[in-house]
Amino acid sequence: MDLFEYQGKQYFARFGIAVSPGDIADTVEEAVAVAERVGYPVVVKAQVKVGGRGKAGGVKLANDVDEVRLHAGNILGLDIKGHIVRRLWIERSSDIAKEYYASFTLDRPNKTHLGMLSAQGGVEIEVVAEENPDAIAFLSIDPVRGLDLATARRWVNEAELDEAAREQTAELLVKLYDCYTKGDCDLAEVNPLILTPDNRVHALDAKVTLDENASFRHPEWEEFRATETDDPREKMAKERGLNYIGLDGTVGIIANGAGLAMSTLDVVNQVGGTAANFLDIGGGANADVMAAALEVINSDPKVKAIFVNIFGGITRVDEVAKGVLEALERVKISSPIVLRLDGTNAVEGRAILAPHLSATLITEPTMLDAARRVVAFANA
Amino acid sequence: MSIFVDENTKVIVQGLTGSQGRFHGLRNRDYGTKVVGGVTPGKGGTDVDGIPVFNTVKEAVEATGATASFIVVPPKFASEAILEAAAGGITFIVCITEGIPAHDEAVTFNRLVEEFPGVRLLGPNCPGIISPGKCNIGITSGDIALAGGPVGIVSRSGTLTYQALHELSQQGIGQTTCVGIGGDPVPGTNFIDCLAAFQADPETKAVMMIGEIGGSEEERAAEWIKHNMTKPVVSYIAGVTAPPGRKMGHAGAIISGSKGTAQAKMDALRAAGVHVCLNPTEAGQKMVEIVKGL
Incomplete structure (x- = not known):
């Protein structure tokens, strides 16, 4: 789960990482109130989960109340790469002497943690990595041993940060590592990490991705979940406990297993269609799950046809077939449905469906045949 | 030949007394896999459809000579179960558990490599391994x-x-x-x-x-x-x-x-x-x- 900047900063603050004083605002009046509280000048920042906010006009400096009104009014409702700004973060503006970069993430091939630190911050780290790879100091961290202050000190020296920033940065890095591990982050990134003219180091931005597998030990994540998605389809799916990702196409997809669901998207694409979603109903494809899945897909006005792709392993296809029929009694579906049922008890499953098949409820023997059929419906 | 497992592989199931463990453990046995024991703390001395249950992996290994373990426990207990298997003498661990935090996986993997270099872990979050006609560990x-x-x-x-x-x-x-x-x-x-x-x-x-x-x-x-x-x-x-x-x-x-x-x-x-x-x-x-x- 990706956090908004303001959530990332609040998360950092819990681990003692210095951030600028500020608060959120959903209206111009709230923005003014926050600005008056934290003191001018302030920065008005669009809260969207996408890069390039500054270039899109989503980050502005305001020196007085009129400027706060002007910028907050302009930024709220702004469309940044398809993300509509609904919330602002207003924080005290910082004078910047130097901009650095720091992050922790999992180094998957080596199964260790990877720290990246650079004296060249404020720009995308991918660009630095491409143009000037030597400017990044990489640190491989054994997850069992963790990161201690002595190692962090050597690391800031190696990254050639300004002398005045080194000790504070080393301490901040240990806290950031703490946030990354104890806070169960997939990614904890500060860009820029700044040194002010009066020699203070703090996080001017926050990019945090949380590992949802760890949510059982983080009840405090509930507040982040509430703001996780704007997509009404994804909200609906989440309420029904479905593993759903909204896309832009016209073929609704229901499959069991993440790999098969991904593969279904690919095959639909190969035969000239576009998927409206990714939806993995997992192992327990009973009537409740199937009804919930069909409901979510049916709520998507772009969907023109639905592809149910099931390979029974532990999931029994006869149970799936019963689930589909039961679901159809409960939910009125407006699009034609093409099913491909294979694997455990597929013969029984197809037999259960046979008397109910029609011009809009169709089975096909293979994944490819079914994809062709469903795409023909969607593109008709 | 098969890799990692064969018809002689003796398997214990950690979590055999749970509903998932019972279902898959018995299916594996029915397939012909030598499922020789189960492990559930506090349930030692009982059995699941004739398969003896032990309190610890160590006891199960000592009593049955098992070399492989099939772990079917919830995410918050999985890391501990993996390390217990390795410490108890298991050399091939299959963990199907889905939803283990990435940081736990990273720590567990590195501890396994360091403390139990001869042990192979398959998974987590995997369907398991099947050597058709010989051995099926997993789902x-x-x-x-x-x-x-x-x-x-x-x-x-x-x-x-x-x-x-x-x-x-x-x-x-x-x-x-x-x-x-x-x-x-x-x-x-x-x-x-x-x-x-x-x-x-x-x-x-x-x-x-x-x-x-x-x-x-x-x-x-x-x-x-x-x-x-x-x-x-x-x-x-x-x-x-x-x-x-x-x-x-x-x-x-x-x-x-x-x-x-x-x-x-x-x-x-x-x-x-x-x-x-x-x-x-x-x-x-x-x-x-x-x-x-x-």
């Missing part, structure tokens, strides 16, 4: 597999593994072993481990490798294949149309920035001489063609 339905080889299968995805087994079995092509390595970011056993074992196994004549977006294991596997693999490899990579930045069901299936795309993986595999196919059906057909030409 794969035994009836979609066909004994006798000559194909080895290694896959990151559960249902696509079933799909691959099914496509081959229907064409009368058997499998030596089918290994599901799982879709998490820190898998205990990776593609290269399995490819190397298949390359060394005289009965495996060709390998089907099923990957997906995220990470760089497929690229690393491609590099390994280029320099070490003499047997033909057919591959399919799921997620060509997956959007960046979204986890496609599996914790490990995510395109980060420009890294981990299906296209990069397919390009790397093609460059290593692998037959890359665009969907599972095509991959099955290609493998049939290759096996018939052997």
